[in-house]
Amino acid sequence: MIRVGIVGGTGYTGVELLRLLAMHEGVEVVTITSRAEAGRRVDEQFPNLRGYYQLAFAEPDPGVLASCDLVFFATPHNVAMQLVPELLAAGTRIVDLSADYRIRDAALWSQWYGEPHASPDLLAHAVYGLPEVNREQIRQAQLVACPGCYPTAIQLGWIPLLARGLVAPEGLIASAASGASGAGRQAKVDNLLSETAGSFKAYGAAGHRHLPEIEQGLGDVAGGPVAVTFVPHLLPIVRGIHATLFARLLASPPDLQALFEDYYRDEPFVDVLPAGVLPQTRTVKGANRCQLSVIVPQQRDTVVVLSVIDNLVKGASGQAVQNMNIMFGLPETAGLEQIGLLP
Numbered sequence: 001m002i003r004v005g006i007v008g009g010t011g012y013t014g015v016e017l018l019r020l021l022a023m024h025e026g027v028e029v030v031t032i033t034s035r036a037e038a039g040r041r042v043d044e045q046f047p048n049l050r051g052y053y054q055l056a057f058a059e060p061d062p063g064v065l066a067s068c069d070l071v072f073f074a075t076p077h078n079v080a081m082q083l084v085p086e087l088l089a090a091g092t093r094i095v096d097l098s099a100d101y102r103i104r105d106a107a108l109w110s111q112w113y114g115e116p117h118a119s120p121d122l123l124a125h126a127v128y129g130l131p132e133v134n135r136e137q138i139r140q141a142q143l144v145a146c147p148g149c150y151p152t153a154i155q156l157g158w159i160p161l162l163a164r165g166l167v168a169p170e171g172l173i174a175s176a177a178s179g180a181s182g183a184g185r186q187a188k189v190d191n192l193l194s195e196t197a198g199s200f201k202a203y204g205a206a207g208h209r210h211l212p213e214i215e216q217g218l219g220d221v222a223g224g225p226v227a228v229t230f231v232p233h234l235l236p237i238v239r240g241i242h243a244t245l246f247a248r249l250l251a252s253p254p255d256l257q258a259l260f261e262d263y264y265r266d267e268p269f270v271d272v273l274p275a276g277v278l279p280q281t282r283t284v285k286g287a288n289r290c291q292l293s294v295i296v297p298q299q300r301d302t303v304v305v306l307s308v309i310d311n312l313v314k315g316a317s318g319q320a321v322q323n324m325n326i327m328f329g330l331p332e333t334a335g336l337e338q339i340g341l342l343p
């Protein structure tokens, strides 16, 4: 049994980790933290978990966390980076769902996150936890930085085209939309039902903090710099991301449907839909799955990729469990076989 700790158990990604790990036979959750709810039973706070956990929330205790084989951080940025150095020194492995270790360049991180990085020396040791790109490095990693939700949907859509050098790397355009759970469980006026329902809007259009992460990851795949225009939107749904990705083809392309199917043939959690079938957020809701379609509208020189994920599963907690499975030599699909909820 892998002894697991979770820091940040009362956010949406924390409770989603608990839901997924309850079905995972190789894991025992030994501690789960919340400062606000310390002492309260987990299944009292989240009745969907009744019968699965006997635990109560606890204050984060570095000693208890250091006794775990693996600690998940499901916390806002600037939390993991304070505790991770001590836990790594104790031999505990880390999967961080926050942005603290996603960007290799500490100055670039500070520019987008607005504060100095607390453990910049560890950035070079962190492995970016997108298994479809970094599976081999993840196996040995002590510290895995789980990708953000938009970066997961967007990178998986463009990777086959950039890896094969088929599109112009400097002119990539991503229009993506997220359900409101992407903003977390903190109370904010912008996320009230009456602010979101029945409406659709862009936000962060002048620059979103996921941009440097997307450009870094795609640059690694392309083998050189890429430039992305990224505009996120807020969808009046709870879960789901839909990304519409535009890129200019450099030459008359090969059969792109066959290329995508071939590229992701052995990936358990990336599903290239048949030609003519377009993805929907509801078919991946609750599932650790990215569904993709590739199209060349009007047979011109722009290729469009459509990519959907559940932001809380393949975009966060499911991907975190996938990383844990790889790190501990378990079947990659363990605990992650849920089918999307339709409708």
Ligand SMILES: NC(=O)C1=CN([C@@H]2O[C@H](COP(=O)(O)OP(=O)(O)OC[C@H]3O[C@@H](n4cnc5c(N)ncnc54)[C@H](OP(=O)(O)O)[C@@H]3O)[C@@H](O)[C@H]2O)C=CC1
Pocket (backbone or CB within 6 Å): 007, 008, 009, 010, 011, 012, 013, 014, 033, 034, 035, 036, 037, 060, 073, 074, 075, 076, 077, 079, 097, 098, 099, 147, 148, 149, 181, 182, 183, 184, 185, 186, 311, 312, 315, 316
């Ligand atoms: N929501 C999503 O779709 C996605 C989120 N992420 C990332 O995952 C992380 C968690 O997101 P989400 O679950 O939405 O966040 P929430 O804001 O909903 O939850 C935050 C959790 O962190 C705990 N926490 C906050 N501050 C501290 C602190 N200083 N020390 C210890 N614990 C703290 C809170 O508990 P308490 O304050 O009681 O201790 C709470 O349990 C974020 O970094 C987010 O960016 C990544 C991908 C997708």
Ligand SMILES: CC(=O)N[C@@H](CCC(=O)OP(=O)(O)O)C(=O)O
Pocket (backbone or CB within 6 Å): 097, 098, 099, 147, 148, 149, 150, 178, 179, 180, 181, 182, 183, 184, 210, 232, 234
């Ligand atoms: C709808 C919504 O507000 N989404 C969030 C994305 C949250 C996320 O997952 O990003 P990190 O993991 O990098 O925090 C946003 O745009 O800020």
